[in-house]
Amino acid sequence: MRKLLSTIVILTLPVLALAQQVLRPVGAFSSDSVKIGIPVTYTLVHRHPEKLEVILPGTNYNFSPFELVRKDFYPTVTKNGISTDSAVYTLRTFDTKALQALMLPVLVLQGKDTVRVNGDSSRVILQELVQKVNEPLQFKAETELVAVEKRFNWPVLLLWLVVGSLFFSLIWLIFGQTIKTKYKLYRLRKDHLYFASRYNAHVDRFVKTGVSQSMEKAVSLWKNYLTKLERSAINSFTTKEIVEFYDNNDEVNTALRLCDKAIYGNLLTEADTETKEALLLLRKFAKSRYKARREITKNAKNNRRHAGLAEPGMVQS
Missing domain, CATH: 2.60.40.10 (Immunoglobulins)
Known part of the structure; x- marks a missing residue:
């Protein structure tokens, strides 16, 4: 030790x-x-x-x-x-x-x-800031409500935007093609109804008055409608080019030449049966092209199978 x-x-x-x-x-x-x-x-x-x-x-x-x-x-x-x-x-x-x-x-x-x-x-x-404390302590009650500024809940909005975007993206992924097809069909029908209404008005006016200007407006409207329907500049074509575009369709050829004769030849004195028939043929042809375009739109995925419907020479009643 x-x-x-x-x-x-x-x-x-x-x-x-x-x-x-x-x-x-x-x-x-x-x-x-x-x-x-x-x-x-x-x-x-x-x-x-x-x-x-x-x-x-x-x-x-x-x-x-x-x-x-x-x-x-x-x-x-x-x-x-x-x-x-x-x-x-x-x-x-x-x-x-x-x-x-x-x-x-x-x-x-x-x-x-x-x-x-x-x-x-x-x-x-x-350093003591409070020198004296009274016992017991006195409490002051405040029972009036104080207005609090309401704040916008940005995180919740952002969450809803993200969820909404994902939801609509999923809907578009599943039904997008169907929605586009339905919309195109709606536009086709709306455009055709608008054309038919104005075209019939010009034809009726021509039948009642026999004025060639009404026929000229009807033919011009017909060309503009087919231009939009076919997605081709038909309104800038001559009668010969239009007939060739539709594979020399006889009814189109006859109807357009009768209209040209009446408009540019100043040979029309009244609404004769032949001229009225020409206008009715143009309306019938426009309707057939509308139906053909509608069928092509419905079968967009099988467009090749239904390509025959797009042939200009086919006229459906």
């Missing part, structure tokens, strides 16, 4: 001797008083022989009753064999004690040993 105590004394003597040779660090607050939660700075300065390795407290040190906000270290300054290390710690406290103290040590490295050298304790006074 005596040998063990002797060994411990021998080992600790150099450390104790070193601790006596090292000067104690000096620390001080920047102010004599502090408020709860308000930052205050603490400066720590330590002077020691140049050959010693000294470590100042870091961020992991317990600064209780204070909390560390920020630390600022400065480079070591050496003069005449004496080195000076310094650091500034920004602290704050939430402790309610009237008098609060802090003492920061330094660690001196000596081989495998570490010597802790404590400095003097520095104190600050906590």
Whole structure:
């Protein structure tokens, strides 16, 4: 037992001797008083022989009753064999004690040993903002409702937009082709009804008055309608080119030549049966082309199979 105590004394003597040779660090607050939660700075300065390795407290040190906000270290300054290390710690406290103290040590490295050298304790006074508290505490009731501005829920709107986009994309992916076909059929029917209404009006006016201008308007309307229906510039074609476009269809050929004769030959004195028949043939042909185009639209996926319906020479009643 005596040998063990002797060994411990021998080992600790150099450390104790070193601790006596090292000067104690000096620390001080920047102010004599502090408020709860308000930052205050603490400066720590330590002077020691140049050959010693000294470590100042870091961020992991317990600064209780204070909390560390920020630390600022400065480079070591050496003069005449004496080195000076310094650091500034920004602290704050939430402790309610009237008098609060802090003492920061330094660690001196000596081989495998570490010597802790404590400095003097520095104190600050906590400023009390509430000097007197009445007991029991008086509570004030506020029962009136306060108007709160209504905020628009943008995340919910964005969610609905995304869900709506996905839903309509799925609908379009499944039924898109059907929807486009239905819309095209609707446009075809609407255009044909509009053409038939105006064309019949011109024909009726021609039958009642015998004026060639009514026939000219009817033929012009017929050409414009087929131009849109066939997607070809039929309204710029001559009578011969129109007949060739429709594979020399006899009814189209006869009807257009009778109309040209009446319009440009000034041979029309009244709405005779032959001229009226020519206008009726043009209306019948336009209806047949509408039906053919409608069937092609319905069977867009099997367009090759139904290509015969698109032949200009076929006239359907």
